[in-house]
Amino acid sequence: DQQVKQNSPSLSVQEGRISILNCDYTNSMFDYFLWYKKYPAEGPTFLISISSIKDKNEDGRFTVFLNKSAKHLSLHIVPSQPGDSAVYFCAASRYNQGGKLIFGQGTELSVKP
Amino acid sequence: NAGVMQNPRHLVRRRGQEARLRCSPMKGHSHVYWYRQLPEEGLKFMVYLQKENIIDESGMPKERFSAEFPKEGPSILRIQQVVRGDSAAYFCASSPPGIAGFTDTQYFGPGTRLTVL
Numbered sequence: 001d002q003q004v005k006q007n008s009p010s011l012s013v014q015e016g017r018i019s020i021l022n023c024d025y026t027n028s029m030f031d032y033f034l035w036y037k038k039y040p041a042e043g044p045t046f047l048i049s050i051s052s053i054k055d056k057n058e059d060g061r062f063t064v065f066l067n068k069s070a071k072h073l074s075l076h077i078v079p080s081q082p083g084d085s086a087v088y089f090c091a092a093s094r095y096n097q098g099g100k101l102i103f104g105q106g107t108e109l110s111v112k113p
Numbered sequence: 114n115a116g117v118m119q120n121p122r123h124l125v126r127r128r129g130q131e132a133r134l135r136c137s138p139m140k141g142h143s144h145v146y147w148y149r150q151l152p153e154e155g156l157k158f159m160v161y162l163q164k165e166n167i168i169d170e171s172g173m174p175k176e177r178f179s180a181e182f183p184k185e186g187p188s189i190l191r192i193q194q195v196v197r198g199d200s201a202a203y204f205c206a207s208s209p210p211g212i213a214g215f216t217d218t219q220y221f222g223p224g225t226r227l228t229v230l
Binding site for chain 2: 006091099
């Protein structure tokens, strides 16, 4: 039972353009969401998070949007840079049951110069 | 300002041997989590520990796997009698004390890649 889904295994974007990575979830009890970036042979690196009381959170080039009614979140990267090329994972949890993060399968982003 | 440390980075075991994976959380962090990533898949939660306590082990296989986080020293994930299907990347994450029972951002180590021959 895949509670968090990233339906696009890969995405290719031109440098300077916007990258949009999508994530869907099925469990309406999730109320805290995070995005991680992962390079090969390294651990995931935290990027940005959002709680369900918000619909947007911004940090520099990264913005996360949450649509609770659609059970959908997205990560926007503007402008995209070649160094952003990595696998991006979204993760979800229930805030008051701390600990367990449920991860999507990941989307591999390739930013071409 | 050291991050989460894991060792070894690579571990090769033959079927039936034991694997011990170590994790030292970030300074000041008292919560440790273990995740497993099989090839071509996302990370799967295994266990959540605080010092000397297992808080949530709902993702741990019932047999052969155990985890501990002693008062002193690193957290250990132990796999007894390894099988080929245990080959995976095992990631440890830590988070600060925060509000007990509430999710906080987890910071990941570089992982241990276990290969079972």
